[in-house]
Amino acid sequence: MSVKVSTPKGTRDFLPEEVKKRNYIFTTIRKVFELYGFEPIETPSFEMSQTLMGKYGEEGDRLIFRILNSGDKMKKADIQALSEDNLPRFANSLAEKALRYDLTVPFARFVVQHQHALSFPFKRYQIQPVWRADRPQHGRYQEFYQCDADVVGSDSLLCELELIQIFDQSLTKLNLPGFTIKLNNRKILSGIAEVCGEQRRLVELVTAIDKLDKIGEQGVIDELRDKGISKDSIEKIRPLFTFSGNNELKLDFLRTFLNTSAIGIQGVEELSYLVRTVSQFPLERGVLELDITLARGLNYYTGAILEVKAHDVKMGSICGGGRYDDLTGLFGLKGLSGVGISFGADRIYDVLSELNLFPDEVLHQKKILFVNFDELTYSHVQKLLTGFRNKGVICEIYPSHAKLQKQFKYANDKNFTHVVIVGLEEIKNNSVALKDMITGDQRILSQEELLNL
């Protein structure tokens, strides 16, 4: 070993077996997206900085990977901004491009830019990597794949319903035994803030409530107090911490709790529609659960908020999503409502690995290795190789005249299911020897019999 080599932190290489398993996840999700009429698009891995900056809140900007200007562009650096201690502006002058942080904001840019070529409602899916300069942890990487499906140009709740069904179908097809689809609505959160008179502190209020299951009731109360939320307001919110029951009971509770807030009641009606419809057309394995503490994507969600957690694993959410009424508004196209979901393929991979749920076929396809003896036998083998490949069977010939021991070891290590031997003896009898690498059995066949297996 001469130099210490490694991938940058938060990134990984994928061995052939891992790539096969990942492709299985992508393919499964892609098929479901297509069955619901979503069409594929792709966008560049990096965008203009200004497209991304400021779209994910203050925290988000910190986590965006910036791309340093190259060559003479370096000379354009805004030294004055640096001397005035205006670091964001200085940074922008150094890096006019940045790696995409998610697929939603680039999609909003895409819709605005190509609006003349799209017909609405536009349903697209997109499976590409995103980058976040986050500190790596269990299930958190700096480079990871998102599989997004969004509908833009329709405010029908049928879209939300379809997306919930897509969660259910995809994860069921991936053989996940159980998962909860958590549902909330930004209008409920606005309603809560309104009812306790803290509309202006919505984000602080809600991010504290979001931690309920993590730090408990007292923890949330402490945090609210630290953030300067009044005692009165906290008292008004308190009932939210303890109420429980099924979705119907929760809705009843909210209807009463939010009855002075028009927007809150609107949120309740939206949730109520989804809960009712899902119960009429039940999900396969997913459990739909109202969770008013759910507070994701506050920076742009305006209606539904969705999150999926797998059962029986210690892992953050594996999918997210929600409705955003004004996302394209940021890029100048008003009045276009969107709603979308995102699958975290890397986390799903970790969950499937942990629960041992990858199907055997993904890794153990039929594969045949032909032993390589010499030039004389090669022409006979080549005919068989072509025959198998025409039938769609994976096969290969060992590339050199190595001793048999070595060729068999190769077959074993690479999970070949069969080895075919064609040597002088077999050619003389117009036969082949076929060895089953799993059982160890070996038999003699004619060449025709071999191809017809």
Add this chain to the structure above:
RNA sequence: GAGGUUGUAGCUCAGUUGGUUAGAGCGUCGGUUUGUGGUACCGAAGGUCGCGGGUUCGAGACCCGUCUCCCUCCCCA
């Protein structure tokens, strides 16, 4: 961005209060076997002890810095 933790062979890890030439298992390669893998036996290769500096007669071990791994917070997939 804040706090904690880890780093010795390709991998998982030993290495005593600082003291000769830094070890094991697994893996790799070769042989036992020039027409047979997965088991067994024999042998070999492989290490600037993360990096830089300091203390010391002497540092893998102690001190400082730095990078990295993993974890908590923040936030999220």
